[in-house]
Amino acid sequence: xxxxxxxxxxxxxxxxxxxxxxxxxxxxxxxxxxxxxxxxxxxxxxxxxxxxxxxxxxxxxxxxxxxxxxxxxxxxxxxxxxxxxxxxxxxxxxxxxxxxxxxxxxxxxxxxxxxxxxxxxxxxxxxxxxxxxxxxxxxxxxxxxxxxxxxxxxxxxxxxxxxxxxxxxxxxxxxxxxxxxxxxxxxxxxxxxxxxxxxxxxxxxxxxxxxxxxxxxxxxxxxxxxxxxxxxxxxxxxxxxxxxxxxxxxxxxxxxxxxxxxxxxxxxxxxx
Amino acid sequence: xxxxxxxxxxxxxxxxxxxxxxxxxxxxxxxxxxxxxxxxxxxxxxxxxxxxxxxxxxxxxxxxxxxxxxxxxxxxxxxxxxxxxxxxxxxxxxxxxxxxxxxxxxxxxxxxxxxxxxxxxxxxxxxxxxxxxxxxxxxxxxxxxxxxxxxxxxxxxxxxxxxxxxxxxxxxxxxxxxxxxxxxxxxxxxxxxxxxxxxxxxxxxxxxxxxxxxxxxxxxxxxxxxxxxxxxxxxxxxxxxxxxxxxxxxxxxxxxxxxxxxxxxxxxxxxxxxxxxxxxxxxxxxxxxxxx
Numbered sequence: 246x247x248x249x250x251x252x253x254x255x256x257x258x259x260x261x262x263x264x265x266x267x268x269x270x271x272x273x274x275x276x277x278x279x280x281x282x283x284x285x286x287x288x289x290x291x292x293x294x295x296x297x298x299x300x301x302x303x304x305x306x307x308x309x310x311x312x313x314x315x316x317x318x319x320x321x322x323x324x325x326x327x328x329x330x331x332x333x334x335x336x337x338x339x340x341x342x343x344x345x346x347x348x349x350x351x352x353x354x355x356x357x358x359x360x361x362x363x364x365x366x367x368x369x370x371x372x373x374x375x376x377x378x379x380x381x382x383x384x385x386x387x388x389x390x391x392x393x394x395x396x397x398x399x400x401x402x403x404x405x406x407x408x409x410x411x412x413x414x415x416x417x418x419x420x421x422x423x424x425x426x427x428x429x430x431x432x433x434x435x436x437x438x439x440x441x442x443x444x445x446x447x448x449x450x451x452x453x454x455x456x457x458x459x460x461x462x463x464x465x466x467x468x469x470x471x472x473x474x475x476x477x478x479x480x481x482x483x484x485x486x487x488x489x490x491x492x493x494x495x496x497x498x499x500x501x502x503x504x505x506x507x508x509x510x511x512x513x514x515x516x517x
Numbered sequence: 518x519x520x521x522x523x524x525x526x527x528x529x530x531x532x533x534x535x536x537x538x539x540x541x542x543x544x545x546x547x548x549x550x551x552x553x554x555x556x557x558x559x560x561x562x563x564x565x566x567x568x569x570x571x572x573x574x575x576x577x578x579x580x581x582x583x584x585x586x587x588x589x590x591x592x593x594x595x596x597x598x599x600x601x602x603x604x605x606x607x608x609x610x611x612x613x614x615x616x617x618x619x620x621x622x623x624x625x626x627x628x629x630x631x632x633x634x635x636x637x638x639x640x641x642x643x644x645x646x647x648x649x650x651x652x653x654x655x656x657x658x659x660x661x662x663x664x665x666x667x668x669x670x671x672x673x674x675x676x677x678x679x680x681x682x683x684x685x686x687x688x689x690x691x692x693x694x695x696x697x698x699x700x701x702x703x704x705x706x707x708x709x710x711x712x713x714x715x716x717x718x719x720x721x722x723x724x725x726x727x728x729x730x731x732x733x734x735x736x737x738x739x740x741x742x743x744x745x746x747x748x749x750x751x752x753x754x755x756x757x758x759x760x761x762x763x764x765x766x767x768x769x770x771x772x773x774x775x776x777x778x779x780x781x782x783x784x785x786x787x788x789x790x791x792x793x794x795x796x797x798x799x800x801x802x803x804x805x806x807x808x809x
Contacts, residue, residue, distance in 0.1 A: 250618075257613055261627045264682065268630075270650045271642045286653050324541075332538030335531040344531070347539060354546045356792055358743050360764050361784040364563070364771045365549035365556065388545020391538045420530035449635035451746045467635040471750065474641050481645065488638055499633040503626065506633075510687050511694035 271492070274485035282482060297486035304477075305487055309462065310469035311494065313379075317465060318447045320383045325390035325443050326436060332391065333398025334424060338407075348399060354392045359452055367456045377460035382453060390443050397512075401435035402428070438509035441502055448495060466491050556781040563777030575782030584758070584766070585783065589790075591673060592762040596741040599677050603684045603737050604730070610685065611692030612718075625689075632686030640750035643679045666752050669759040676747060676760060684741075688733040695729030696722070731802040739795060763787050 274282060275297055277290045301307065332351075336344040366385065375381025405428070413423050454468040464472070470491050477484045499506065557575055559568040579585055610628055614621045631639065647664035655662050665675030699722060707717045723730075745764035748754060754761035754769075767787065771780030 253613065253616075254619060257618060257624055260610075261624050264627055264631065267642050267646045267650070267682070270646055274645070286649070328538040328541060331534040335534035339528070339531040339535075344535070347535060351538075351542060354542060356788075356795065357546060357550055358764075358784075358788060358791055360743070360745070360767045361553050361781075361788050362546060362549035363768070364777055364781060364784075365552035366545070368552070369549060384541065385545045388541040388543075391542050392546070395538060420527055424534075445633060449633075451635065451637055467637045470635070470641070471637050474637075474750075484641070485645075488641055491638055492634060495633050495635070496630070499630065500626070503629075507625075507629075507690050510690045 268492075271485050271488055274482055275489040277482060279480070279482050297482050298490065301483055301486040301490060304483075305473055305490075306461065306464075306469065307487070307490055310464055310466045313458075313463055314448060314465040314494075316379055317382055317386075318444055320379065321386035321390065321447050322440055322443050324383060324387040325394050326439060328387060329391050329394025329398050329439060330429070330432060330436070331424075333395045334402050334428060336395065336399045337402035338410075348395065351392045351395045363452065363456060370457055376457050377463050379463070382457045385453060385457070386443075386447055390439075390447075394439050394443070397435050397439050398432070401432065405431055434508075435512075437505045438512050441506045441509045444498075445495075445506070448498075466494075553781050553784060556778055557785050558782075559778045561778040562775040563771065563780075564775070568778075571778075575779050576786070578779065579782050579786060584761075585786075587758060588761050588763050588766045591758075591760060592742060592744070592764075595673055595677060595680075595744065595760075595762060596738055598674075599680050599684070599741045600734060600738045602677065602681050603688055604733055606681060607685050607688035607733065608692050608726075610689050611696055614689075615693055615696045625693075628689060629686035631683045634683065636683070636746040637750055639679060639683050640747055643682075644751050647675060667756060669756045672752055672756060672759045676744075676751060679751070680741065680744070680747060684737065688737060691729050691733055692726070695726045699725045727802075731799070734802065735795065735798055738798065739791060742791060742794065 273287070273289070276294060278294070278296070281288075281290060332347075336348050370376050370381055370385075373381070375384070409427055410423050413427055418426070448465075449467060450465075451467045451471065454465045455471075458464050458468060470487065473487050474484050477487075556568075558570055558572060560571050560574075561568050614625050614628075618624070644664075644666060647666055652662050652664070665671035665678075703725070704717050704721050707721050712720065743764055744762055745768070748760055748762055748765050749768075752760045754765050763783070764787075767780050767784045769780075770776045770783060774780075
């Protein structure tokens, strides 16, 4: 029994090493010069040399892309949370055929693949001056995210007892007052779920930025990276330094939010 | 009278709460969807101002387009193999991580890590690993390999491997959650009754895990039928036509071939296929869940 356990541990560790290998190669490339890579591919660099990173930082507009990603992700997630919580609460408490209709509408919207709407979305964006600015893409992310967001919030609010709300109403509290003072503090767990799932998706999204943010000043990290790789395909060590710079924020976010991400995914599966 | 007034006021607030969400959803999904349907009945090129309605011509042409069938073949091959592989590996990992393995939280983090990386980065890193990293490593073992992405017979499998690497995370978490929901007494008593680990798994664990299997199969299958960025950044449909999938095919038709109307018709066909796949899959799995 002991030996099988040890064998199992070794097997899992080996698979984990295979999983990390591509990332190891990426970091290795980023830390070495082209000559060092040519001389010995797998060896660690003789000394820690951040020349590639400095060069990549100077040539790539990384701070702009990073800031764009942060602003777009934060604003979109905030918008999604607000409108999903409001709509979800209304659907859960209104409880009339009208609200059920909208619930089903949101649900069936999730079936529409992006490929169907992308060209009309681009046309719409162009005619309404939504390309190459923050608000345009944020509004579209809001409309996308509200579909699953409503699902989460409706389900969660239905699980909260109405008694406190009824008591507050008898005491003369209005609907917005009840929502802000009583319901909102209870929504923390579901808010965390919707937040992390949407943040990961929007941060890494490539398709919508590709359509909406072609202008250099508004590109997000994935989009900027797409263009950077195309431009510096001959200087791979530089390109990898840029790739690693793109990895760092999302890996830090993941390591800090891991608990919420894992809970969110497990909760999402039950709702789905 | 006063009560009625209060109810109406409350209802008004609910409607008001609902409005922003419905508005944005209409704007970002419904309006483009309806516009897309309209375009699909025209010969619009994507740029000019004039639209000519041509009835069902785009749909008729699409169904007679040999390329569409090749592309659908590629897409389904990719999606089905990927769905089976991801679920198999994710379930295996979940079983291992649910047991009393030392460092299992670290392993869970490592297996999940690739899922949070953008597809652009993953595609770039893997393209290089395929062309340089792995061949050099395997050369030490005396094997001579070239990048699968450059070989028409292997390219699709090369993409599947990247997608497995990136796709294990969420299904694995869902399986772990499912496993933790199974009461320990059940497998315990089966073991006491003399069932081996394999029988316990087949007759106790797997049936109770059925809802997780359903959701994972559905999520991975519909997700992989829509694959786009991975193909775009690694092979762009090549070599030849070997990895052209429905999404990249639609994208190229809609944006770069001046056949927007045709591209929209393709996308509507794709939408119908997705709905059928989802409905069929949910029906099959739900039925089996009840039986078990």
